[in-house]
Amino acid sequence: MEQCHVRAGVAISMRESKLNGLLFLLGVLLAWELATRAELVNPLVVPPLSRILVIFSDLLGSGQIPMQILVSMKRALVGYLLAALVFIPLGILMGLYDRLYRSLEVVVEMLRPIPPPVVIPVALLFFGLEDTMKIFVIFFSCAWPILLNALDGVRHIDRVLLHTAQTFGLARGKILWQVILPASSPQIITGLRVSLPIMLILVVISEMVGSTDGIGYFILDSQRRFKVAQMYAGMLALAILGYGLNLLFNWLCNLLLPWQAGMTRRTE
Amino acid sequence: MNGSRDFNRRGWLLFAVLLLLWEIGSRSSPKLQLYLPPVSQILITLGDLLRAGEIVKHLATTLARFVEGYIFSAALAVTLGVLLGYFRFAHSLVEIVIEFLRPMPSVAIIPVAVLMLGIGDAMIVAVTIYASTWPVLINTIDGVRRIERTLIDTGRTFGLSGRQTLWRVILPAASPTIVTGLRVSLSIALILVTTAEMVIGSRGLGFFILDQERSMNGAAMYAGIVLVALLGYALNRIFLMFESRAMRWSNAMSARESL
Amino acid sequence: MPILEVQGLSKSYRQMGGDTTLAIGNITCAVEAGEFVSFVGPSGCGKTTLLMSIAGLLAPSSGRILVKGREISGPPPNLVLVFQEFNKSLFAWRSVLGNVRFGLQARGNRSREAEARARSLIELVGLKGFEKAYPWELSGGMQQRVAIARALAYGPEVLLMDEPFGSLDALTRLELEDTLLRLWAELRTTILFITHDIEEAIYLSDRIWVLSRRPAEIVEELRIDFARPRDQVTTRAEARFMELRNDIYQRISGEGGR
Numbered sequence: 164m165e166q167c168h169v170r171a172g173v174a175i176s177m178r179e180s181k182l183n184g185l186l187f188l189l190g191v192l193l194a195w196e197l198a199t200r201a202e203l204v205n206p207l208v209v210p211p212l213s214r215i216l217v218i219f220s221d222l223l224g225s226g227q228i229p230m231q232i233l234v235s236m237k238r239a240l241v242g243y244l245l246a247a248l249v250f251i252p253l254g255i256l257m258g259l260y261d262r263l264y265r266s267l268e269v270v271v272e273m274l275r276p277i278p279p280p281v282v283i284p285v286a287l288l289f290f291g292l293e294d295t296m297k298i299f300v301i302f303f304s305c306a307w308p309i310l311l312n313a314l315d316g317v318r319h320i321d322r323v324l325l326h327t328a329q330t331f332g333l334a335r336g337k338i339l340w341q342v343i344l345p346a347s348s349p350q351i352i353t354g355l356r357v358s359l360p361i362m363l364i365l366v367v368i369s370e371m372v373g374s375t376d377g378i379g380y381f382i383l384d385s386q387r388r389f390k391v392a393q394m395y396a397g398m399l400a401l402a403i404l405g406y407g408l409n410l411l412f413n414w415l416c417n418l419l420l421p422w423q424a425g426m427t428r429r430t431e
Numbered sequence: 432m433n434g435s436r437d438f439n440r441r442g443w444l445l446f447a448v449l450l451l452l453w454e455i456g457s458r459s460s461p462k463l464q465l466y467l468p469p470v471s472q473i474l475i476t477l478g479d480l481l482r483a484g485e486i487v488k489h490l491a492t493t494l495a496r497f498v499e500g501y502i503f504s505a506a507l508a509v510t511l512g513v514l515l516g517y518f519r520f521a522h523s524l525v526e527i528v529i530e531f532l533r534p535m536p537s538v539a540i541i542p543v544a545v546l547m548l549g550i551g552d553a554m555i556v557a558v559t560i561y562a563s564t565w566p567v568l569i570n571t572i573d574g575v576r577r578i579e580r581t582l583i584d585t586g587r588t589f590g591l592s593g594r595q596t597l598w599r600v601i602l603p604a605a606s607p608t609i610v611t612g613l614r615v616s617l618s619i620a621l622i623l624v625t626t627a628e629m630v631i632g633s634r635g636l637g638f639f640i641l642d643q644e645r646s647m648n649g650a651a652m653y654a655g656i657v658l659v660a661l662l663g664y665a666l667n668r669i670f671l672m673f674e675s676r677a678m679r680w681s682n683a684m685s686a687r688e689s690l
Numbered sequence: 691m692p693i694l695e696v697q698g699l700s701k702s703y704r705q706m707g708g709d710t711t712l713a714i715g716n717i718t719c720a721v722e723a724g725e726f727v728s729f730v731g732p733s734g735c736g737k738t739t740l741l742m743s744i745a746g747l748l749a750p751s752s753g754r755i756l757v758k759g760r761e762i763s764g765p766p767p768n769l770v771l772v773f774q775e776f777n778k779s780l781f782a783w784r785s786v787l788g789n790v791r792f793g794l795q796a797r798g799n800r801s802r803e804a805e806a807r808a809r810s811l812i813e814l815v816g817l818k819g820f821e822k823a824y825p826w827e828l829s830g831g832m833q834q835r836v837a838i839a840r841a842l843a844y845g846p847e848v849l850l851m852d853e854p855f856g857s858l859d860a861l862t863r864l865e866l867e868d869t870l871l872r873l874w875a876e877l878r879t880t881i882l883f884i885t886h887d888i889e890e891a892i893y894l895s896d897r898i899w900v901l902s903r904r905p906a907e908i909v910e911e912l913r914i915d916f917a918r919p920r921d922q923v924t925t926r927a928e929a930r931f932m933e934l935r936n937d938i939y940q941r942i943s944g945e946g947g948r
Binding site for chain 1: 439441442443445446449466519520522523524525526527528531532533534535536537538539540541542543545546547618621622625626629630637640641643644647649652653656659660663664667
Binding site: 321323324326327328329330331332333337341342345346348420422423 | 742745746747765767769770771773775778779781782783784785792793796797824844
């Protein structure tokens with residue numbers, strides 16, 4: 164963040180930058196409000212911001228939005244955690260044992276290029292409109308980033324680290340727990356972090372295509388009923404959800420692996 | 432990237448064994464066949480569909496939408512990204528807006544797009560552009576911001592004009608990061624196109640696959656999926672081909688560093 | 691009985707192309723308990739390979755290593771290697787104290803006295819107060835001191851050091867040389883040191899073995915008789931110091947250019 168920056172114009176401090184950003188944001192929001200009220204933009208397609216916010220707080224208060232989000236999150240998290248539970252160990256094993264990696268490599272490379280949403284019809288076939296369908300889709304979609312990052316993390320452990328453990332006479336099993344796992348955890352976390360938006364995207368898609376509830380369905384349904392402001396309110400909720408999940412994830416990371424946070428900050 | 436390795440016999444063997452198990456398992460259980468037809472049946476169906484021609488039209492539709500969306504978003508994102516990456520003031524303005532919009536899954540934009548553009552090619556291409564722009568934009572901004580000051584100064588000391596600096600210093604220096612973004616955006620574009628096709632029920636492979644599922648034509652559905660996977664694979668390979676030619680210097684550099 | 695013996699050690703590698711290169715030619719030497727000995731040689735002569743082989747991390751192609759009279763076949767329990775790339779060797783997820791205790795924990799020693807020992811070593815290397823810090827928060831010199839403390843906390847009888855100060859700046863290097871000598875005098879460990887810095891070797895050691903170019907072989911053995919404790923100013927100012935230095939320098943550069 165320091166000297167390596169290409170800058171045109173005067174140097175701007177962080178605070179000034181944030182201020183500019185906020186002002187700009189406010190300006191955009193204001194323009195939105197005015198443009199829609201003045202009917203420069205068709206208010207049937209883009210309602211005034213104030214209306215959206217009013218509807219949003221209504222839906223929030225009535226519990227509608229929180230409920231839909233809860234429904235979606237339940238499915239999403241189950242799929243996500245299942246994928247983590249299965250594919251982190253698998254990735255680690257594949258990273259440790261080249262034979263295993265080679266055996267599974269072809270299967271992985273065959274399944275990987277399948278765009279995750281395309282799996283939804285298959286899941287529909289097997290599970291209908293149940294929650295299981297969405298859980299399966301999310302499980303499949305989050306698999307690859309989690310697997311490949313865990314695999315990579317283990318493979319790229321510096322040999323010096325392993326030799327260090329060996330020179331202290333550590334037995335193989337202990338090396339796994341005390342050295343390999345901690346050393347590969349940054350990369351494993353990266354896999355989990357990358358999968359988070361994927362999880363969110365897929366739960367929304369699977370709800371749009373095959374569901375009768377959930378935030379994704381809510382947004383689409385609102386559109387179909389031409390409850391436009393409600394639709395935008397749903398999207399706002401989704402954006403906040405995404406943002407919140409990110410914050411939660413980072414907070415958890417810092418809590419469980421405090422040593423990492425400082426490290427990555429330094430190397431940036 | 433694994434081309435230089437010797438043929439992975441074990442891997443292919445396992446794959447073949449799994450396919451065999453699939454075939455046998457499917458054939459031996461009529462109930463399972465409804466959900467998971469035998470591999471042979473899927474492949475035969477795929478062949479029939481290709482010959483009949485209908486599926487090829489779907490493929491072409493999907494491909495056309497993909498190309499339009501991807502190329503346009505790439506051009507837009509790189510241009511915008513360079514501007515935002517280079518001009519600190521512009522970036523400071525937009526930074527917060529970007530941080531707000533990023534966490535929202537781009538697929539949520541589909542209902543809005545339907546509202547604005549109805550159902551049809553325009554809408555699908557539009558959402559594709561929206562979604563595919565993000566990775567490239569973020570990466571371009573990042574790539575340009577991280578360019579060493581020294582590099583720019585070197586250009587200036589050789590009297591490069593603004594435009595020359597852009598083409599000869601900034602873009603090349605940021606290109607590895609930009610290319611990474613372009614690779615991510617490739618998968619995203621395909622995902623959005625197929626998703627939009629599923630949601631709004633127009634033509635295209637996404638629609639085809641969902642449609643076959645609704646009609647309980649398992650084999651045809653899987654055939655469609657195989658085709659999409661092949662499409663994705665082919666697009667990836669083409670991208671890698673371009674990338675290895677264009678980015679030879681960068682790949683060599685990282686290869687050297689990892690020694 | 692010498693605490694460490696190397697007998698007819700040689701090591702060859704198979705290259706990617708298929709041909710083999712000989713990294714170590716034929717090394718035979720013996721180290722007495724409590725000695726401080728160094729290997730000096732030109733870059734790329736196979737010093738690291740030599741040390742890794744002695745540490746039991748690489749299997750020799752021929753010859754054997756004896757620690758206290760017994761042949762080793764893997765990392766021996768009373769011997770530890772300190773690596774050159776300390777930043778890759780320290781455990782990023784452990785604090786300084788966590789790192790220094792690592793060796794003891796590996797042995798299953800989690801007692802209070804183990805912790806006390808770790809703490810005293812942290813103090814000995816001059817890092818008192820940094821017990822809770824993480825490696826990335828420390829400078830290069832401090833990181834290497836943690837690595838040394840970690841190795842010594844383990845209580846090895848033989849300490850192998852692979853150019854431990856090579857990537858540090860000149861002043862830090864001098865500081866750490868003295869720290870190391872102080873520790874050595876106090877703990878009476880045997881130290882086998884590798885460096886390309888001739889003057890460093892002379893300053894630190896009781897004996898020096900000069901290595902040839904690859905494949906490494908011992909071309910000369912020198913005994914260093916300067917009084918201990920050594921001093922950066924007075925020891926290095928002695929006439930004999932320069933003589934030895936020039937002697938070794940000529941020996942090494944006489945090995946011919948590549």
